[in-house]
Amino acid sequence: MPRPLFDKIWDAHVVRSLDALDVVYIDRHLIHEVTSPQAFDELAARGLELFRPSQILATADHNVPTLNQHLPIAEPLSRSQVDKLTENCQKYGIELYGLGHERQGIVHVIGPELGLTQPGLTMVCGDSHTSTHGAFGAVAFGIGTSQVAQVMASQCLLLSRPKRMRISVEGELRPGVTAKDLILYIIAQLGTGGATGHFVEYAGSAVRSLSMEGRMTVCNMSIEMGARGGLIAPDATTFAYVAGRPFAPQGAAWDDAVAYWQTLYSDEDAVFDTEFTYDAAAITPMITYGTNPGMGIAITGHVPNEVPAAEAESFDKSLKYMGFERGESLLGKQIDYVFIGSCTNSRIEDLRAVAAYVAGKQKAEHVAAFIVPGSKQVEQQAIAEGIDKIFAAAGFELREPGCSACLAMNEDKIPAGAYCVATSNRNFEGRQGPGSRTLLASPLVAAITAVQGRIVDITQYLN
């Protein structure tokens, strides 16, 4: 029977089935300081062993400062949470790339970068953006803390098989249109709940032509339309990216792995529960105007005038929070902050794109622009390439790795009422600090906005 890619991977991981639920084996488990402490407590309270410690990798990212990481964390609660992770990892023998480690970084940036993320694997993390790893053709998804404890105790989860959706984007993206615009466009079409209950496969020539970094950006935001996860069939681009990384298979094992990975695609006649096809040429640079990632428009477009009656209350509440009106254009709106970072867009390719634009330019005086690399390795690479100097000359501040203003658990908060163009994935009320107003966009849009100081039709400003 022809199967979608998702089913090939899922089926290969079913230990046993009971009625509607499968016991699904998990190959890799990533943990971080925020959603793991209660899971470790759960194990301890039940007197359970950690089943497969070598299949867990830990890092500190959500709650860490992005300045002076060599000093002890000043904020006591953050420090205690990070200390707790260190303690637990020592106690259970888990590899930890903590603060100060050369491999530390945002969990979804370091997995791929270290070659830990590979085609055909099942991967979980107590974080909804675990879908990022699907870019490699892995079944990767976020879980809650109770499930973190389950995986720790058994290396398995009890799950119902999600429905399968395929989203194809065919054709060529226009100049200035990036992977981020592509996914913001899709989410704007489907809405925040549009893929609930589904696992999404992204396909089509526009998706295949994306770099691994671009594919990660796309898969990362799958959860923003409610999907359990997103994935892309692995191909030569994938194999070339994984090859030679620290955890990648070597020698004969590499050949075996590639031979297996080449079987990972949706069969020609595979049936999907839901299918959508979009034309790449219809996608323009995007920006969000509201308080969920589905509220996105072409940067030159207008905030919708009409919405269904049932949504009106939420819609107007959202616009009021953002200080925007129905039907208006965002062009010309002054911006206070530009944040380039998060697991969506903080990889070296993102930093290069920003640097390529801002080289020889200056940020607008009234804008505070900061860049938070996704990992220590990205930071080191940026320094090695001299990108740090370009940022400094342009007035952009390059910080140390972490989640930072993506969720503002640390000090990196946007003040109430201020507008921030961010390359992250969520524009929820207060996401970047109480009262903060977030406009999601690509790194290129963020860079141009920082220089212009206001929202512009970026296609007029491309280098």
Added chain:
Amino acid sequence: MEKFQTLRTSGVPLPLENIDTDQIIPARFLKATTREGFGTNLFCDWRYNADGSPKPEFVLNDPRYQGQILVAGKNFGCGSSREHAAWALYDAGFRAVISSYFADIFRGNALNTGLLPLQMSDEVLARLLAAIEADPTLELVVDLPAQTLAVPAWGETFSFAIDPYKKECLINGYDDIDFLVNQKSAIAAFEKQRAWTW
């Protein structure tokens, strides 16, 4: 996890769509390393002013609403995977949430916390919201074994869907860990035969 069988209470209406887990419990409160105490900060930024004083217009500050069921707009619990959102609702005294659509991870987290996600049609949800706003004491009766939500004042009963295994777990207060740990020998055997070892 506490057992859940029946619940007779009133509802607290929150008729907004796409309520995300950042609103249910903002990230800055996720620094705790235990499960308890999140209820105080439930819906913090909607519930309190910056100086900590309560916003009188927010429903949780309205003394007329004392029930244990949150009745919320479509696509409840979207966004982050933080189970803290379910813990905060539970800690604040809620035992069920009614909506016409739940985000997947939230639904799972709620079930693992002992909080029942109760999905109704858009139409029933709209009727419930209107009726509760008109009469904050309107009685709602949840019968988990029978999978029903009754509104005695209307003389109507609505059934809801739940995975049969999850239903048993809630009724008995069991969770997946117990089940999975008992599968360890099958899991170890599976590990030996799987094709990929790199």
